[in-house]
Amino acid sequence: MRPINEIIVHCTATRADWWAGKRTSEKVAEIKRWHIEDRGWKDIGYHYLIDRDGTVAKGRPIEQVGAHVSGHNTGTIGISLFGGHGSAETDMFHDHFTNAQEAALHNLIADLRKRFGIIKISGHNQYAAKSCPGFNVPDWFRAVSPPPADYVPVTSAPSFWADLFAAIAAIFGKGKP
Numbered sequence: 001m002r003p004i005n006e007i008i009v010h011c012t013a014t015r016a017d018w019w020a021g022k023r024t025s026e027k028v029a030e031i032k033r034w035h036i037e038d039r040g041w042k043d044i045g046y047h048y049l050i051d052r053d054g055t056v057a058k059g060r061p062i063e064q065v066g067a068h069v070s071g072h073n074t075g076t077i078g079i080s081l082f083g084g085h086g087s088a089e090t091d092m093f094h095d096h097f098t099n100a101q102e103a104a105l106h107n108l109i110a111d112l113r114k115r116f117g118i119i120k121i122s123g124h125n126q127y128a129a130k131s132c133p134g135f136n137v138p139d140w141f142r143a144v145s146p147p148p149a150d151y152v153p154v155t156s157a158p159s160f161w162a163d164l165f166a167a168i169a170a171i172f173g174k175g176k177p
């Protein structure tokens, strides 16, 4: 297995309703076709793709170096979210992606971190003058990650944590009845 130390998040830049009703496998096959036929790559560039309903599909085998960020493919895993068409790098996750995608991305990152000891979580827009994936990945990741289990709240500064938990609750509560 190649050494992996970073996860880089992308989007497919397709519209929210692109190929709605088709299977995730069909959508992945189409992205793969674009990468092979239009860009001349040997395989799809991403290692994982996350559909609008949260379905996680495998792209290029993670044992192989991907093709997703120029100069940062070695030692990284590329995950792409379906959607993000017309997004700006200053947008928020929920401006373009679903709650199901958020949960799936969070779970996938947690699994990969456990498996490979990955510390760094980045977005394509940190390495290129692009909006991809259409939000600030480190900020998003900090907001959705609960504090460590052994964390003891500092009683002298309760408002900070109260605000933080309220913000996290707001993110997870979004869209729920």
Ligand SMILES: [Zn+2]
Pocket (backbone or CB within 6 Å): 009, 010, 011, 068, 124, 132, 133
């Ligand atoms: Zn990208």
